[in-house]
Amino acid sequence: MSMKTLLAAASLVAMAASAQAEVKIGMITTLSGGGASLGIDTRDGFMLAMEAAGRDDVEVIIEDDQRKPNVAVQLADKMIQSEKVDILTGIVWSNLAMAVVPAATAQGKFYLSTNAAPAQLAGRGCHQNYFAVSYQNDNLHEAAGAYAKSEGYTKPFIMAPNYPAGQDSLNGFKRFYGGELAGEVYTKLGQTDYAAEIAQIRASGADSIFFFLPGGMGISFLKQYADSGVDLPVMGPAFSFDQAILQAVGEAAMGVKNGSNWSKDLDNAANAAFVSGFEEKYDRLPSLYAAYGYDTANLLLSALDVAEPSDAEAFRAALKAADFDSVRGEFSFDTNQHPIQDIYIREVIKEGEVYTNKIVATALEDRSSAYVDECSMN
């Protein structure tokens, strides 16, 4: 199943010319199995920007990690040792990032995260060659917590899978909510039946629900919740409400509030170009994973305009300057090389036949990350 895709960064026409590419980028992402839709969006967003740039001196090597940490590590080793890539990117899942990133940066390679940004790599484990372009893992949950507080909810019921990112999620929510909870539940990772949790929610007297259940878990929960007769306001991070998931959930997701640092209706020129370009090329609406992929590619291209990765010092400074037009509007890096950005609250709506999101509020302005002080790069 090791599906190997070799794509030139430039358009297909330029492919022949790219034989002597000067910069090699290795993208490791999830293209098969249950989490494939996330990796496919990451890749498509990234390649959209790369192809628009049309540089024939940049080569992108794309490989499928099958959502398995051991496969991701093997791919990273192969890319670093035999393909001699300069930059790695693309990993969706935090556990895979933890397996790949520290080793890659220790070997002097650059790693630009299009998604996963675990707490460990934002604090003590920060590294001068590691840039999180997406967010820090806690951010979107923090926005939901801030929103719950501002809405005056007094008894939210909060729920996440029992694994590190799930614990970060509930901690992030509590960090900005700070009040009393109706209940706090950890589900099994990969759980598909939430009848027991929904019964607990019903019995708990909660006034709202916050949940972080990425991928298929969120689809299952929302469908079952909609049919349970419990009718409380629902909040979550944007992961549970991205474009692919919403279509599978359907009506049951309407009105749900979710924390996100990107939305397709964000009003700036870069975003408008991205959304229309993506729709035109791939015939579907972009998700936030595609937006992160697109931003990562543009950040990379902006740095390549200034310096070559072989000149690590200059290239790093160019990345850190973040001199590109982000689809998220204002964007800069904090000292731990994680973004400082606004985080919004979106609401799930229906546009024609398609379920999507629109921004209803700004939850956190210029938010950095909770772990920035623990990072020694100051």
Add this chain to the structure above:
Amino acid sequence: MSPILLVEQVLNGLQSGVMLFLMAAGLTLIFGVMGLINLAHGSLYMIGAFAAAAVAGATGSFALALVAALAAAAAAGALIELLVIRRLYARDHLDQVLATFALILILSEGTRWLFGSFPLYLNMPDALSGTVTLPGGIVYPVYRLALIAVGIAVALGLWWLNTRTRLGIQIRAGENDRQMIAALGVDISRLYTLVFAIGAALAGLAGALVGAIQSVQVGMGEPVLILAFVVIVIGGIGSIKGALIGALLVGLTDTLGGVLLPELFKLFTDPASAAATGSAFASMAIYVLMASVLIWRPTGLFGARP
């Protein structure tokens, strides 16, 4: 915890148990009759769900979707038996595991090729959506009650098939001595294809029924497959009665463990760490159950004694 909540959780446990039974019944039937370990059983569950989602999307009818799920899974099962499994009966279990694992990969990537990587939409019929208030004031989703009813109906149907029909006699005879029934003139290869198709159809039915309240996506069958193996080990390999009792035990342990263990830990620690520790222990509960059953009865509850 109030009695009402407890009863509701018991119903949830029963519901997840009967759906597991649909998976485990086919698995145990195939293992009992043919001595074959079929890892691709989860893929048949997935095929059922995808066929149902495709037909429901095209026609809008949930009943047609269920028929399509049964037909697609049974056809896929029969085809797999004819093309691949048939060559494996004489081989040892390791060869069977390898070949059927390959089938998982082929069927998963084949499904992705046909339907794409994004999850599909499949919803329950309007007639079964919403909730009903049961005696005692328990508010419970109608669809889940319907799932319990379907599970019980299938269990009764299998019991009837196994004890009251000629096919049932052949299946039981095949479990005991396959050379002898072949010598008596029963077309054993036709019997095998038929049993495999029945098992596959049950898995497909479970996939379609559960797909309406869960996510229809590639790879959805594998987590259920693992639980189904736990069920047949607990129930005793080859026993349909064992599969039923085992499935209910696993469903109840899984659901009640997830609810009661965190409550138990709350007596000792703060709610946040009680939730985390309790849920960690709850994930182990069914495996602890399996280990205890195996210590007590090494061949499972209703397995043949060595």
